Amino acid sequence: MDTGHREAAHGSAAAHQLTELPRTSPRPRPAGQSQRPHAPGPPRRPIRSVSRRPPGQWRHRRENSFSPPLSARAFPACTTRRPAATSSRCQRSRCPRPRPPGCQWERSCPSPGLRPSHVTSPTSRAANRSRTAPAPVGPGRGVGVATTIRDQDRDRDRDLSRPQHGRVAGHGSGGGSGGVGSGRLPPGGGSGSGRLARCPPRRSRRAPQELEQQYSPSRWSPRLGPDEVIQAHLTRARAGVQTLLHVPYGDGDGEKLDIYLPTDPSGTFPVLVYIHGGYWQCLSKDESGFAAPSLVSQGVGLVAVGYDIAPKGTIAPCTGSWLPLCRGIYLCGHSAGAHLAAMVLSTDWTEYGVVPDIKGAVLVSGVYDLEPILHTYVNDALHMSREVAQRNSPQLHIALAAPAAAACKVLVAVAQHDSPEFRRQSQEYVLALRAAGWSVSMLDLAGVDHFDIVEKLSEESYILTQVILNMILRT
């Protein structure tokens, strides 16, 4: 299908949006709802202790265990361990109630009917928060504001909890030409294979209790309370466009794709492959088709990837009969899905005998260094060791960029109301990619939180939708 005329038209519209960012006030608050400070209160439950793990029940991951799914493919020696038995109870300590099917939450049991009795009320949460709330980020800063990578470099030592506001930059290739071996290696040099660059992140030293907050994205939303914001994220209908549903790509129960076809699917078309988030333990492809209407009308297909979440297995590379139709693959991952997409970028696919035609990657509010989450509730269901966390941290396994001609463009997006840790992670990852010669941009989106940063992809006028369409249709 010839989409050339559309590409030109759409490309210029998106570029205009990017450089002429409107300044608007934040989303109006529903009547009667008081201003919710977006900084979280103290953790609501004690930090997990190692002794909570049932002793003597370890098994190798191939039998019954979990690791962040793509990682086993990327780093086959993965030896994640976890207890053989998982509780059918809500994992909140002391909570006697059954956990809703599929729910792995500790912090925010999303089923209101089954909400554990010890969950604090919105009022007490607000009170907790206001005790520790830092100064709120100022309102009216604009809908979407991106920062050049150079700005990121300069801003490293500034307060990373605040959005950096600057002009929008295009994709800057960090190490000049960006060819293999020509990218500048970060301190520490490459890995043993010489293919991967090792770029240890500059971690902030946060107390364990504070890490719990930092890695609870729902506690940072200024729009809704933690439970409400997750509930809203879970209840998104499958878009009503032409679909191929539940197309298997692997042996696992969850290893299926939902494919949303372009409105006029004659000929080949580019696809956006969307990998959902949920800390590798929640959500599914069924709630991942929300961006389809904005994309298919522009001739772009959407592939929502399902994968086995904890406590199950791994994700296999996406293959299928639909692949030959794809003129180019653009990856998009949110939160844990951004981690998985980043792992795809870190993978040496020649080892698997495939060369996926990945032309671009959009990584939204992701986690790229897993070490800090070892110290949080997130790891209660994952049971990662430090070694596994390191092996599966894209930040530590940056592949040297491909030659410029084959270069994959990377866009790292982060929300104003992501926690400072999430924001820091994105910034560190951008710097590491850039140091390895990748063509990378960062988009710091004002006025959105960890969840609506992707939910709004259902709107064609949303700046991230426009940037993605621009990347796809102009490449």
Ligand SMILES: Nc1ccccc1C(=O)C[C@H](N)C(=O)O
């Ligand atoms: N990243 C996500 C993406 C989608 C849905 C939930 C999450 C969460 O992180 C939930 C987490 N347990 C929280 O307390 O915020």
